[in-house]
Amino acid sequence: MSKLANLLFLSLFTTNVMASGALLSSQTEKDTDHDKVFDIYDSSPQQKVKTMSIEDLPIIQLSRISGNFNNKIEKGRYRIGDTVTLTGMGIDKIKDPVVVIYDNVRSYNVKQIELGNKGISFQLSVPQGKYKLFVYSNDKRTNDLYIEPFAADAPLIFGSTSVILTRGKEYTITGTGFDTDTKVLLGAKTITPLAVSNDSLSFKVPELSSEGYFQVRNKFAQSNSIRVFKYN
Numbered sequence: 001m002s003k004l005a006n007l008l009f010l011s012l013f014t015t016n017v018m019a020s021g022a023l024l025s026s027q028t029e030k031d032t033d034h035d036k037v038f039d040i041y042d043s044s045p046q047q048k049v050k051t052m053s054i055e056d057l058p059i060i061q062l063s064r065i066s067g068n069f070n071n072k073i074e075k076g077r078y079r080i081g082d083t084v085t086l087t088g089m090g091i092d093k094i095k096d097p098v099v100v101i102y103d104n105v106r107s108y109n110v111k112q113i114e115l116g117n118k119g120i121s122f123q124l125s126v127p128q129g130k131y132k133l134f135v136y137s138n139d140k141r142t143n144d145l146y147i148e149p150f151a152a153d154a155p156l157i158f159g160s161t162s163v164i165l166t167r168g169k170e171y172t173i174t175g176t177g178f179d180t181d182t183k184v185l186l187g188a189k190t191i192t193p194l195a196v197s198n199d200s201l202s203f204k205v206p207e208l209s210s211e212g213y214f215q216v217r218n219k220f221a222q223s224n225s226i227r228v229f230k231y232n
Helices: 003-020
Strands: 023-025 061-069 072-075 083-089 098-102 107-110 114-116 119-123 131-137 145-147 162-165 170-176 183-186 189-191 200-204 213-217 226-231
Antiparallel strands (some): 061 072, 083 119, 114 119, 170 200, 183 213, 213 226
């Protein structure tokens, strides 16, 4: 096969993959009115989509993006590659939605989603960064949510964002992405766990602890931070 034929084949293959995928990038898709909704999904590609208002019925308002781990929703805990769920008011009334994720340079449209009683669920397959997100439906868009996913291999701590620790006692963390290299970071202290599995980790709280936050670190990245409300 000639070099030109190879290039033509690669071009056609790439186009087919992008067209059939759940997530399309603005680098390859046309957006005539520059409203972040690609023309292939936009019912009025020549006119910018309008934001839903309180006068629109049903009232639809996004409130949170959460990680969906085996159908258990963890508020605000999500990574690149995870299934995430959008929740809020009136989401179950949305018809044929498209999730739009964007920053100052890139836009992504997600069409392959699951719409259920818990909200809108889809796989978050974007490069790491800070984004905004809205849902497009019937020539209108919802409010924006800010999203900043953790790296794909980062550990995550589930549960409350604020806890009470007892000095000298064992404390157990639940989450995901823990491994045998995972350490607990309590302020400047690095603590080796007493026991660890993929979704659970326990460690002994040092006697002289007074740090205000802790997180964990595996061999790839660090987790979200948990506030220590007080020590006993």
